Amino acid sequence: MEYQILHPSVTDGVMVLTISRPQALNALNSLFFTEMDHLLSHLPQEVKIMVITGEGKAFVAGADISEMVDKSQAEGEAFSLAGQAVFRKIEQLSIPVIAAVNGYALGGGCELAMACDFRIASTLATFGQPEVNLGIIPGYAGTQRMSRLIGKGNALYLMMTATMISADEALRMGLVQKVVAPELLMEETLKIAKTILSKGPTATKLVKEVVNLGLAMDFDAASKQEAQRFGSLFKNEGEVGMRAFLEKRKPTW
Template structure:
């Protein structure tokens, strides 16, 4: 891999987009390498992923404008499909993905962060969908995901005006869960990922599936999805061990209770 770094430590995988001279902009090669990296993740031994960008300035500054500038209509659609296919794979990946946004997250950078389950960012982070200023629409899901993550009116305002927002406003509108000093961002992401990794893995995967699929249908259909995934958990060792441990601890706790005696 030329532009993607992938490391695993304690059941947490770290994917770093490594093209700092171009502010980690997304070209076709980066998208292909990211796709290959996701395919290579060992889901037996990795329970959570962190996605970040190399350096201190940029998470992903956007799609590569140099590559896009000469595209025809058909080529533009094909490039949009390439990005959407990879981002959708990320969004529906079986295990949770945390975006650790370390700087610029513009255009494709904002879009890829929204394909992750959870977003946290550094104090120098900047988010935006500036595409209309370049004469195009967001092409990697921005018009769809932004309006699902933050209020629709705010999403439309940001997209129509091509205005960027800083970390504090991104937190205020609900685009990110938390803001950290830059040096604390990756440790915070690793701590959160470790907290996810220590939970029952099948239950976590089923929760992600239930939330993602349930949001696409009405409530009556959504609760059926949840019921099935809830039921599936009762065929797992995780459920038997988890509930068994709870009941054992509860039993031990009751045995330690000293009866109250009224003098």
């Protein structure tokens, strides 16, 4: 498939995926979801980690209102479900996915960032769920992810007031993990990606898998899943890493 909105580039196992629709502040439309779904289903085997960012002054400034305005109730629900399915696919990728938030991350853009495993933000980034200004609500599981990430009170405050917050405020709330100068955003994000790539590859995948499983399970059941995967790493990758530690050398994965 030839992509019109997505610009993927792979170097040393890291895919930098740039959303390029700057004339519309990278607003999400049906074509975006079609392209993203296709890309996620056809990731090259060489890709070990993905970084998602936006072109221009926005990460993603929301969903395309001009496409949504004339939809019926059934069409609106279908548009929501389509977005939810793609964002869930991002969340469930076995590889790490980092959002490098370069600018506006509003509405569907904030929801996309939250579907990633964690978020590195430029000081120019702005976050928010302003849907109530339009008489609608977040539709790409933003109500669920935001409350889980930053707590019920913070999430309801942002979604009910449509307040937009700075990167520093997002950091304070736990919505992002690090804030850097705009010119350092990609450098720092790629540095983090390379750090993750230096760790046990199966272990990093299992960390993501068990955390995601645990969010949908009770504590004891989730802890049992953790123990099973902990044990599965012995006599293979875990032994390689532990022996390297004892021998004071770097492991060869």
